[in-house]
Amino acid sequence: MSEGPSKRERVVAMFGRLAPGYDRLNTVLSFGLHHRWRRIAVRQCAFPPGGRLLDVGAGTADFIIATIGPDGPGADGGTAVGVDPCEPMLRVGATKLGARGLSQRAHLVVGEAECLPVRDDSFDCATIGFTLRNVTDVDATFREMARAVKPGGRVVSLEIAKPEGWLMRPLFFFYFYRLSPWLAQAFGGERQGYEYLPDSLKAFKSRAELTDSMRRAGLVDVRVLNLTGGVVCVHVGTKAGAGTGAS
Numbered sequence: 001m002s003e004g005p006s007k008r009e010r011v012v013a014m015f016g017r018l019a020p021g022y023d024r025l026n027t028v029l030s031f032g033l034h035h036r037w038r039r040i041a042v043r044q045c046a047f048p049p050g051g052r053l054l055d056v057g058a059g060t061a062d063f064i065i066a067t068i069g070p071d072g073p074g075a076d077g078g079t080a081v082g083v084d085p086c087e088p089m090l091r092v093g094a095t096k097l098g099a100r101g102l103s104q105r106a107h108l109v110v111g112e113a114e115c116l117p118v119r120d121d122s123f124d125c126a127t128i129g130f131t132l133r134n135v136t137d138v139d140a141t142f143r144e145m146a147r148a149v150k151p152g153g154r155v156v157s158l159e160i161a162k163p164e165g166w167l168m169r170p171l172f173f174f175y176f177y178r179l180s181p182w183l184a185q186a187f188g189g190e191r192q193g194y195e196y197l198p199d200s201l202k203a204f205k206s207r208a209e210l211t212d213s214m215r216r217a218g219l220v221d222v223r224v225l226n227l228t229g230g231v232v233c234v235h236v237g238t239k240a241g242a243g244t245g246a247s
Contacts, residue, residue, distance in 0.1 A: 019088035051124035057131025058082025061093030114140040133200040142217035151241025161233035168229035
């Protein structure tokens, strides 16, 4: 008897269906704040002039554009590789990169976060945005990202989080679990897909657990930034070497 599609296959198929309207709905559901969150995360990368970015779960290439696009720290000669298992999302990303004249400086590859098709010690930083809740193994993902960056390079995660404040927490849960799937459907999205997204947060790791996961991957000086009342969280870790110290 067939066991049916795995979680990985279901998630990839779902994002493939969401891809055409994904950017528009992200903007609607985050009230446009996802651009600001990403810019803050990019600032944590310490991206050097002419540097090389690895973006894991690249999706529609927003992290790449924020890093090597005209307003990013890598505008002058920076390059990027984006990896994502969902080809329809990458096709949308490729169109956006082409429209901004970045096609020659960014390469998009179909691949898995837990087994990245890149060489060791070959990137100045690695980012992952709103993707960790969808991978099958968070520890393996951080290990792969740490493997890919040079000693002293940074690994930066941007992810939805559970607010800790007494006021923001109930407001967030009401919006995220009740209103956002309805809004997604109202704006032409797939309700089932946008019910999965909040559900994926229920069993997701805490801030402390993600910090521990980064440390197990060999990252040091790990720190956490809470954004917008803690509804989004940035984790930053540095690959040991090149003058780094233990955290």
